[in-house]
Amino acid sequence: MNAMSDQPSARLLLIAGAVVGGVVLIHLLQPILAPFLVGALLAYLGDPLVDRLEDRGLGRTTSVCLVFLGLTLLAVIALLIALPLLIDQFQLLSVRLQSLVQWLQGNVLPELKARLGDSASLSQAGQALGKNIGTAGDVIMRLWSRITGSSLAILGWISTLVLIPVVTFYLLRDWDILVAKIRDLLPRRIEGRASLIAKECDEILGAFIRGQLLVMTALAVIYTLGLWAVGLELALVLGLVAGLASIVPYMGFVVGIVAAVIAAWFQFQDIWVLVQVGVVFGVGQMLEGMVLTPLLVGDRIGLHPVAVIFALLAGGQLFGFVGVLLGLPAAAVIMVMLRHVHSSYLGSDFYGAVVESGQESDAPSTEDRTS
Known part of the structure; x- marks a missing residue:
C-alpha cells in the first residue's frame, strides 16, 4: 500500500525536478x-x-x-x-x-x-x-x-x-x-495521451504562429501602403509597428492609429488628413476581422489576448528575447494541460458528489430538481 502511494509522489517529484532543472538550464544557456x-x-x-x-x-x-x-x-x-x-x-x-x-x-x-x-x-x-x-x-x-x-x-x-x-x-x-x-x-502507458496533448498544442501553435504571422505581414503592408498614399513621411515605420503589434488582436489598430494620428498632425496639421488616417486603419481592421483572420488563422487558436500579452511579457521579463520566443509555446502547452485537467475534474467523482452531514452523496441532477 505504501509502495503504491509513494509511486505518484515520486512521479510528481520527478516532474517537478525536471521542470525546475529545465528553467535553470534555460537561464544558464540564455x-x-x-x-x-x-x-x-x-x-x-x-x-x-x-x-x-x-x-x-x-x-x-x-x-x-x-x-x-x-x-x-x-x-x-x-x-x-x-x-x-x-x-x-x-x-x-x-x-x-x-x-x-x-x-x-x-x-x-x-x-x-x-x-x-x-x-x-x-x-x-x-x-x-x-x-x-x-x-x-x-x-x-x-x-x-x-x-x-x-x-x-x-x-x-x-x-x-x-x-x-x-x-x-x-x-x-x-x-x-x-x-x-x-x-x-515516451513510456508506452502515457504515449497515447501525450501524443494527443502534443497534437492539440501543435494545432494551437500552428494556427496562431503561422496564421498570425501572415496576418501581421498583410496588415503591415496594408497600413504602410495606406499611410504612404495619405502622404505620411513615416509610413514604413508606422506600418511595421502596427503590423508587429497585431500579434495581439486590436493592439496593432490602437497603437498604429494613435502613433499615425500624432505623426500626421505634426506633419500636416490638417483634420482631413487625420480622417484619411482613420479610414486607412478602419479598412485594415475590417479586412483583419472579416477576411484575414478567418482565412489565415481560423477559430482554433484558443489563446485569449490577455494570455498572449502575459506570455510575451512574462517570458521577456524572465529570460529576455529567449523568453519571448518561448512564451507562446509555453502558454499553449499550459492551456492544453489545463483543458485536460478541467475535463478530468468534470468527469471525476469529486465534482459529481457533495458532502452532506459528513457523508458523500450524489448531487441531484437538473431533472431530479425539476421533478
Missing part, C-alpha cells in the same frame, strides 16, 4: 539559445511546406532545399528593400521626435505652468523631458554605432546570423525523425 530557438521556429514554420512537397513525390532533402532557398530568397529581398528605407525612416523619426519635444517644451509645459503654477516638479519634468526624450530618436543610431564599433559584437552578430540558417536547415531536414524519436522515448 546567451546562446536565441539562434537555436529562431532556427527551430523557422523549421517549425517550414515543415508543412516540406511535407506537401514530399506528398508530391519529391525527396525530403530536395524538398528541404527548395523551401530553404525560398525562405532565404525572401529574407534577402526583404533586407535589400527594407533596410535602406528603415535607416532613412529612423533618421527622420529622430528629427520628428526632437521637434515633438521642442513643441512640448514650448507649448505644453508653459500652459501647465500657467494653470498649475511654476512649481519645482514641473521644472524638473521639463528638464527631464529635454534630457531623456529629446535624445530618444538617436538611441537606435547610437546602438548601431556601438555595435559596429566593437569587433567582438560584430563577430557575435555574424556568428548568430550564420548559425540560424544552419540550424534551420538541419532541423528542417530531420524534423519528422526527431518527432518520431521523441515519441518512441
Whole structure:
C-alpha cells in the first residue's frame, strides 16, 4: 500500500525536478539559445511546406532545399528593400521626435505652468523631458554605432546570423525523425495521451504562429501602403509597428492609429488628413476581422489576448528575447494541460458528489430538481 502511494509522489517529484532543472538550464544557456530557438521556429514554420512537397513525390532533402532557398530568397529581398528605407525612416523619426519635444517644451509645459503654477516638479519634468526624450530618436543610431564599433559584437552578430540558417536547415531536414524519436522515448502507458496533448498544442501553435504571422505581414503592408498614399513621411515605420503589434488582436489598430494620428498632425496639421488616417486603419481592421483572420488563422487558436500579452511579457521579463520566443509555446502547452485537467475534474467523482452531514452523496441532477 505504501509502495503504491509513494509511486505518484515520486512521479510528481520527478516532474517537478525536471521542470525546475529545465528553467535553470534555460537561464544558464540564455546567451546562446536565441539562434537555436529562431532556427527551430523557422523549421517549425517550414515543415508543412516540406511535407506537401514530399506528398508530391519529391525527396525530403530536395524538398528541404527548395523551401530553404525560398525562405532565404525572401529574407534577402526583404533586407535589400527594407533596410535602406528603415535607416532613412529612423533618421527622420529622430528629427520628428526632437521637434515633438521642442513643441512640448514650448507649448505644453508653459500652459501647465500657467494653470498649475511654476512649481519645482514641473521644472524638473521639463528638464527631464529635454534630457531623456529629446535624445530618444538617436538611441537606435547610437546602438548601431556601438555595435559596429566593437569587433567582438560584430563577430557575435555574424556568428548568430550564420548559425540560424544552419540550424534551420538541419532541423528542417530531420524534423519528422526527431518527432518520431521523441515519441518512441515516451513510456508506452502515457504515449497515447501525450501524443494527443502534443497534437492539440501543435494545432494551437500552428494556427496562431503561422496564421498570425501572415496576418501581421498583410496588415503591415496594408497600413504602410495606406499611410504612404495619405502622404505620411513615416509610413514604413508606422506600418511595421502596427503590423508587429497585431500579434495581439486590436493592439496593432490602437497603437498604429494613435502613433499615425500624432505623426500626421505634426506633419500636416490638417483634420482631413487625420480622417484619411482613420479610414486607412478602419479598412485594415475590417479586412483583419472579416477576411484575414478567418482565412489565415481560423477559430482554433484558443489563446485569449490577455494570455498572449502575459506570455510575451512574462517570458521577456524572465529570460529576455529567449523568453519571448518561448512564451507562446509555453502558454499553449499550459492551456492544453489545463483543458485536460478541467475535463478530468468534470468527469471525476469529486465534482459529481457533495458532502452532506459528513457523508458523500450524489448531487441531484437538473431533472431530479425539476421533478
